[in-house]
Amino acid sequence: MRIDKEQLYQADRKWRLNLVNSLSGIKPANLIGTRSKAGLNNLAIFSSVVHLGSNPAQLGFVLRPQGEVPRHTFENILETGFYTINHIQEEWIRKAHYTSAKLDREESEFERMQIEKEFIEDFHAPFVKESPVKIGMKFNAEIALPNGCSFIVGDVLSVIFPDEALNDLGQLDLVKIEGVGISGLNSYYSLEKLNTFPYVRTHEIPDFK
């Protein structure tokens, strides 16, 4: 099937939303944890976390426009400067999915969805206790995108993961941590390791002919 621009914008809104959300392929499944100055804890699912660089170690994520959705996550990040990124696991995708609910700022998704929070040392924002990979982040920049969204850039301050999930090369095994991916708005996929290929050096390219 071929859909051109005109057909895309004439289509039903929800159909377009689902299709366009599927286009990039599989997406990472993360929960972002924050805590307001007043001590309100917030947790929200994001499928747009993206690697930006390793030196400095930075991750980004996409934030919907102000007004379109409550932005408690971002309000807390702006108030305090800190947030956590926590990998979602197969066993509790349902709970994690429901953190996309529009709760009042006073109500914590940790309580409502029964996801246990964990404070580690003196880090201001709450981590997700069950999460196999927990990342402590510091806000770096909010960058305006042409469509009214923001791209939020943060610096990695700390990383916590199970010893057995990391190999000697520094690679995390997403099967060992029971990691998942998201397609579109609400479909969850499990992962199975296929293969690892070497870093490509120009003089080591195999002959594909």
Add this chain to the structure above:
Amino acid sequence: MRIDKEQLYQADRKWRLNLVNSLSGIKPANLIGTRSKAGLNNLAIFSSVVHLGSNPAQLGFVLRPQGEVPRHTFENILETGFYTINHIQEEWIRKAHYTSAKLDREESEFERMQIEKEFIEDFHAPFVKESPVKIGMKFNAEIALPNGCSFIVGDVLSVIFPDEALNDLGQLDLVKIEGVGISGLNSYYSLEKLNTFPYVRTHEIPDFK
């Protein structure tokens, strides 16, 4: 294991590169196809394509800093305004991975890695013939990131996919298209559907207690 900022930057460069590239979770596996004004065709693997919005339909990706890597993809996008995003499939991940080689601009990855290109109607940039999901893109903006990378924003002009991979709701089935994900720099994962949950309405939140 807990790694703090100091330990991260004191660690071996390759180890840090692998770890930080793994932190965001599973990443989409796409090939970006471009064609220079002079008619040179380029193909490169990207794991940073991210959904930005559905109205307008926009996708972004992260581009390494100028000078660090050859940026033939971006040179061609700037010259012509057009590019394609093509999903990678399980069967040919090895070929796709090797498009990360630093070839001269004159040499096409389509030829060297034996990946068949396809021109569709009058669209300037080449698509990947084998790819189940092919997206025609128009360059919209280059946005500078704090670490010297660029975030490239583009508008979706057309989408091509197999009829049987799309359901009535507009959702693409990533198993039917044999989609894959990437972890870190070079590990490939296959996908298995777990579940689909409804769009979350506040009055329909299940009781998790």
